[in-house]
Each structure stands twice: as structure tokens, then as C-alpha cells.
Amino acid sequence: xxxxxxxxxxxxxxxxxxxxxxxxxxxxxxxxxxxxxxxxxxxxxxxxxxxxxxxxxxxxxxxxxxxxxxxxxxxxxxxxxxxxxxxxxxxxxxxxxxxxxxxxxxxxxxxxxxxxxxxxxxxxxxxxxxxxxxxxxxxxxxxxxxxxxxxxxxxxxxxxxxxxxxxxxxxxxxxxxxxxxxxxxxxxxxxxxxxxxxxxxxxxxxxxxxxxxxxxxxxxxxxxxxxxxxxxxxxxxxxxxxxxxxxxxxxxxxxxxxxxxxxxxxxxxxxxxxxxxxxxxxxxxxxxxxxxxxxxxxxxxxxxxxxxxxxxxxxxxxxxxxxxxxxxxxxxxxxxxxxxxxxxxxxxxxxxxxxxxxxxxxxxxxxxxxxxxxxxxxxxxxxxxxxxxxxxxxxxxxxxxxxxxxxxxxxxxxxxxxxxxxxxxxxxxxxxxxxxxxxxxxxxxxxxxxxxxxxxxxxxxxxxxxxxxxxxxxxxxxxxxxxxxxxxxxxxxxxxxxxxxxxxxxxxxxxxxxxxxxxxxxxxxxxxxxxxxxxxxxxxxxxxxx
Numbered sequence: 261x262x263x264x265x266x267x268x269x270x271x272x273x274x275x276x277x278x279x280x281x282x283x284x285x286x287x288x289x290x291x292x293x294x295x296x297x298x299x300x301x302x303x304x305x306x307x308x309x310x311x312x313x314x315x316x317x318x319x320x321x322x323x324x325x326x327x328x329x330x331x332x333x334x335x336x337x338x339x340x341x342x343x344x345x346x347x348x349x350x351x352x353x354x355x356x357x358x359x360x361x362x363x364x365x366x367x368x369x370x371x372x373x374x375x376x377x378x379x380x381x382x383x384x385x386x387x388x389x390x391x392x393x394x395x396x397x398x399x400x401x402x403x404x405x406x407x408x409x410x411x412x413x414x415x416x417x418x419x420x421x422x423x424x425x426x427x428x429x430x431x432x433x434x435x436x437x438x439x440x441x442x443x444x445x446x447x448x449x450x451x452x453x454x455x456x457x458x459x460x461x462x463x464x465x466x467x468x469x470x471x472x473x474x475x476x477x478x479x480x481x482x483x484x485x486x487x488x489x490x491x492x493x494x495x496x497x498x499x500x501x502x503x504x505x506x507x508x509x510x511x512x513x514x515x516x517x518x519x520x521x522x523x524x525x526x527x528x529x530x531x532x533x534x535x536x537x538x539x540x541x542x543x544x545x546x547x548x549x550x551x552x553x554x555x556x557x558x559x560x561x562x563x564x565x566x567x568x569x570x571x572x573x574x575x576x577x578x579x580x581x582x583x584x585x586x587x588x589x590x591x592x593x594x595x596x597x598x599x600x601x602x603x604x605x606x607x608x609x610x611x612x613x614x615x616x617x618x619x620x621x622x623x624x625x626x627x628x629x630x631x632x633x634x635x636x637x638x639x640x641x642x643x644x645x646x647x648x649x650x651x652x653x654x655x656x657x658x659x660x661x662x663x664x665x666x667x668x669x670x671x672x673x674x675x676x677x678x679x680x681x682x683x684x685x686x687x688x689x690x691x692x693x694x695x696x697x698x699x700x701x702x703x704x705x706x707x708x709x710x711x712x713x714x715x716x717x718x719x720x721x722x723x724x725x726x727x728x729x730x731x732x733x734x735x736x737x738x739x740x741x742x743x744x745x746x747x748x749x750x751x752x753x754x755x756x757x758x759x760x761x762x763x764x765x766x767x768x769x770x771x772x773x774x775x776x777x778x779x780x781x782x783x784x785x786x787x788x789x790x791x792x793x794x795x796x797x798x799x800x801x802x803x804x805x806x
Contacts, residue, residue: 275364276466276534276560277593278730279316280625280720281632285601286323286345287331288672289635291685298672298684300346304354306675307361309702313638314720317364319468319536321601323351324370327377329437329654331670333470334375338455348462355463364465366536371452372474373438380451381439385425397431397442398423399481410483411511412503414496414540416658419511433474433511435654443476449520453527460531467528468563472537473548476517478510485509493542495565498663504542513541513548521558536561536595536630546581550589561630564594568603572610573620575744575761582627582737582746594629599637605669608643618715619759619798622782625723626748626757626802628734635673636697638716639705644671644694652691667691674701718781726778726804728753740768743795747771754805760795767792768801775803 290302300323310318322332323345332342341347358365374381384392399408399420407420407429413436420429421436431440441448456467484506492504521537528535537559541548549562566581567573573581585594598606598620607617617640624631646667651657656665672690674697675683681693682701705711723729732750739745742762748755756775760766770787777786779802786803788794793801 273529273532274731275316275532276536276630278723279364279630280314280723281317281319281366281536281595281630282310282313282315283319283321283597283600283632283634284310285321285635285670287690288670288684290673290675291687291689294685294687295344296685296687296689297344299344300341300350300354304350304357306673307354307357307363311361311363313633313717314724315363315633317366317465318358319366319368319632320354321368322370322470323367327375327437329375330435331652333370334373334377334435334438335370336375336377336379338369339458352462359463365463366466366468366534367459367464368470369456369459369467370470371441371455372471373432373434373440376437376439380441385423385430388426388428394445395442395448396439397477398426398428399431400428409481409510410506412484412506414501414503415655416501416503431477433471440474440477443516443520444479449523453523456524456527460528460533464533465531466534466536466560469535469537469559471540472521472552472559473513473517473539473541474511475520476514477512478514480510482510484511487542491543494570495568496540496542498659500659500662508542513539513544518551518558521552525556525558534560536563536632538563540565546584547588549585549594550592553592553594554589555591561593561595563632564596564629567596567598567624568600568606570609572612572616573761575739575742575759578623578744578761579737579739582734585628586734586737595632596624596627596629597632597634598624599634599669600632601634601670602666603669605634605637605641605643607640614640614712615798616763618712618783619761619800621712621716621719622722622779622800622802623744623759623761625719626729626755626759626800628732628748631723633716634669638713639674639697639700639702640712641674641694641697641700643668644692644697646671646692650692671697674698676703677701715782722779722782722802726753726755728755736771740766742766743768756801756803756805758793758795758801760797760799763797765794765796767794769793770803774806776806778802778804 286298289298290306291298292302324335325337325340325342326332384396411419413419487507497503539562553559553562653665653667672684672693681689705713728748728750732748735747737746743760743766745758784800784802
């Protein structure tokens with residue numbers, strides 16, 4: 261292990277507000293040693309591409325030591341790099357490279373659970389009276405030998421696994437190899453805060469907190485009630501998974517969670533660091549977003565699931581989502597995303613073409629909140645089709661063929677249209693490179709001025725060029741048929757934004773006042789002599805008040 265060192269912290273403690281964050285899935289970004297798996301030096305090598313997009317930060321999915329049963333989300337050592345990804349020295353190189361390019365670095369902290377190979381769990385399961393006996397969630401069986409309650413794992417089946425050494429059940433909200441930590445134990449909280457400080461001292465600028473509302477559980481272990489079929493949320497889990505059949509009142513989103521987050525926030529504030537929390541909440545998503553990000557005591561941002569929807573967002577849907585934010589989370593801050601490492605890529609999920617993909621990108625860059633784009637999204641990569649024998653994801657293997665898992669969005673990034681797997685590796689990639697993706701590489705799109713890659717750069721640049729889009733208010737949100745419109749305001753600037761979320765033309769009246777067309781490079785239209793904005797299919801209208 262190399263000596264840890266403290267790198268300079270950013271001067272702007274509010275840097276995260278309105279930021280654009282680029283998510284990197286390390287296994288699939290760039291391999292430098294020919295083993296077919298991406299690594300930290302590969303990320304460092306490709307950071308100039310990320311910086312060229314104009315984003316503010318990178319979020320790096322887990323790279324800690326792990327048995328890789330869930331590809332790094334099962335951690336066996338929080339303070340070291342898994343050898344397949346490199347070393348702590350490689351991580352330091354990555355951070356230094358990012359900072360030289362003007363990029364913040366956010367790492368994915370998985371605090372709700374560990375690997376069953378973590379020394380903490382190995383000690384905890386060894387007896388009922390060791391020093392870490394209470395560090396995980398253990399419970400006796402019911403008199404008939406069944407689990408303590410009806411809680412379900414999001415990956416299928418009971419959330420309880422029998423352990424023959426302790427002759428008790430342990431809780432696992434995910435895989436059986438991912439036992440849940442017991443946040444009711446003060447020593448657990450202190451150990452996790454020490455881990456966060458370890459990485460802050462190495463120069464990270466913040467965290468993405470995995471499954472942040474799963475940290476604490478109901479200490480009485482009460483059963484979850486059933487949930488009516490018409491209230492089940494397909495964003496949380498696929499319809500074939502009975503996890504959605506419960507109202508998760510007791511296994512997550514407990515009030516004690518906020519007490520731990522307050523401690524974490526106090527630590528982060530010493531470093532001007534920021535966190536975005538992944539809140540998987542079926543029924544009260546926006547309400548919990550407000551609770552977790554309102555004020556200055558908890559998280560700065562919540563990773564919002566609403567635009568990870570199965571169907572393409574309509575004008576009325578986006579309005580409803582933003583109205584909910586204004587109603588129950590006006591003091592909170594969302595981080596919006598269309599795609600990530602857990603869902604079908606949105607151009608496939610929504611079945612949209614190039615024009616619609618461009619419009620949705622521009623829309624995201626105009627919404628109040630921060631924005632997160634997933635590697636390959638800037639190329640408009642579709643979901644990769646894989647044969648069953650190529651699957652690696654245990655979630656997809658379990659529910660095949662009704663649910664094909666998450667491998668299709670995790671295939672390697674494509675850099676060059678060559679025979680070496682798109683420039684990702686000289687070896688055999690851990691997942692096959694999509695032949696369709698090889699026609700959409702970074703190299704090819706760099707050479708094509710009309711490619712969507714350049715649209716992403718222009719849209720991000722437009723966001724940064726208008727301070728109202730970063731930190732301004734959102735007002736006069738309305739819909740007129742298929743057109744969504746709103747105003748973004750900050751001291752010294754007011755911007756009108758309208759989007760025709762439709763393959764058919766539409767027209768809306770211009771708002772009162774004098775407006776100057778902007779965003780021509782994004783396909784924005786101006787006002788016509790009749791005082792209307794005439795919008796083509798999937799076209800925005802963007803104007804600044806003069």
C-alpha cells in the first residue's frame with residue numbers, strides 16, 4: 261500500500277450544484293494490460309476524452325478488492341484496489357490526471373453491505389459473542405425454522421440466509437454473498453466514516469453512495485405489507501421479480517438513516533466534498549429526495565430514478581416529475597440520468613432515433629438539478645445483445661429470458677473501429693464487444709461533425725454558458741400538447757426553454773417580453789412573425805430575455 265497523500269481541495273464548495281457528471285464503469289472503459297478487463301490506468305489514459313465533453317466530474321464505479329460476485333459491489337477491502345484494476349498508486353495517478361484536466365473525482369462507496377469474504381463478516385459469523393458479532397444483521401429463525409420475516413432480496417428470493425456456524429439468519433438485501441451491515445451498531449458507523457476519510461485524504465472530491473436508503477433497517481424486523489398490483493414500480497425491479505410486490509416500509513428508508521448521513525456530511529464539509537446518493541424508493545421517491553438532500557445537514561444530491569423510466573418521457577411526464585420536485589423537494593437537489601450500469605441503455609429502452617436522442621440530451625442539460633451521463637451515452641450506443649452463454653450478471657442469469665440482466669449496458673467502450681475489440685483491449689474482453697457499436701466509435705464520431713458526440717459537447721457547453729441553467733430557479737413549467745416549456749432564472753439572466761417531445765410539428769406562443777434566440781447549435785428555433793415558436797419534430801426553442 262502506498263503512502264496516502266492529501267491533494268488540494270476545490271475552492272468552490274458548491275461545485276456540485278448543476279454539475280455534469282460522467283459515469284465510468286471500470287471493467288468496460290479501457291484495458292491496458294491485455295487481460296480483457298478495464299483498469300485504473302486505462303481510465304487515466306482516456307480521461308482527455310471525458311474532459312473534452314466539458315463535464316465537471318467523473319463517477320467511478322467500484323474498484324475495491326472484491327470476489328466480484330456482483331462485479332465490485334461486494335467489497336472485501338474498502339481501502340485497497342483490486343489487483344484486476346491496478347493499485348493505489350494507479351488510483352493516485354488517475355486522481356492527479358483528472359485534477360490536471362479540471363475534473364473532479366467521485367468514487368462509488370458501497371456502505372450498506374460488504375462481501376461475505378470481508379474480514380468483518382468472517383469474524384462476525386464465527387460466533388455470537390465476538391467483537392464484531394453485532395456488526396451485521398443477525399436474527400434467530402422462527403420456531404418453524406423459517407426466516408425472521410417476509411423481507412425479499414432485490415435479486416430474488418428471501419432477504420435472509422441461514423448460517424450454519426451461528427445457527428442464525430443474516431440479512432442480505434442483494435446477493436447472499438452481500439451481507440448487510442448493522443447501522444444500529446455505533447462501531448460500524450465509525451468504521452465506515454474512517455473509510456470515507458481514507459479516500460478523501462487521497463484526494464477524491466466526493467462520493468456516489470450506493471443504495472443509500474438501505475443503510476438502516478427496522479430493529480423490530482416487522483413484516484413488509486403487500487403492495488397492490490397497480491402501485492408496483494417497474495423502475496425498482498423488473499415485473500417478473502416479486503420484490504415489487506411488497507411495500508418496503510421496514511427493510512429500508514428508516515429515519516435513523518439521516519443521523520448517519522449527518523455525520524458523513526460533517527466529514528465531507530471539511531474537504532469541500534459532495535455526495536450523490538442512490539435512493540431506491542418505490543413509492544415516495546421525491547419525498548425521500550427532499551428529506552435526504554434538503555438543507556445542509558445530509559446529502560448534496562440524490563440520484564433520481566424518474567428519468568430512468570421504461571418508456572420515453574412525455575411532456576406531461578416530465579412536468580409531473582418536476583412539479584413533484586417543487587412540491588415535496590423544493591429545497592433538495594436531484595441528479596438526473598437517462599442511463600447507467602443497471603438499466604437498458606435509453607436509446608434502446610425508449611426506442612428513439614437520433615433526433616429524439618439529441619432533444620432529450622438538450623432537455624437534460626436545461627433541467628434544474630445536476631446531470632449524469634453514462635459512458636457510451638455520448639455515442640448514442642444502443643443496448644448490446646448477448647447470447648445466454650456470454651452473460652456474466654447473476655441477476656440476468658437468474659431471471660433469463662424474461663429479464664436479461666445488466667450485461668447489455670456494460671459491454672466495453674468502443675474507441676477505434678479495429679479488430680482489437682474497438683480499441684478496448686488487446687486480449688479477450690470480459691464481455692463481447694457489440695458489432696453494432698463498432699460502427700459508432702469515438703474515433704469515427706470525432707471525424708464526423710454531424711455525429712451525436714459533438715451534440716453532447718455543444719449541449720454541455722450551452723449549459724455551462726448560461727448560469728441560469730446551473731443554479732437558477734425553474735418557473736412557469738407548463739405543457740401545451742406535446743410541448744414542455746419552462747423558464748430558468750438567476751440574478752442577471754432569464755432563459756426560456758421549450759421542447760417538442762414528439763415526432764410531429766407543434767407550435768406555442770412566445771412568452772411576454774423580448775427574447776433573443778440562443779442554442780442554434782442545438783437545433784433551437786426562433787420566434788416567427790406571428791409571435792409563435794414553430795417547432796419541428798423533436799425540436800427545442802431556447803431564448804434569453806433581453
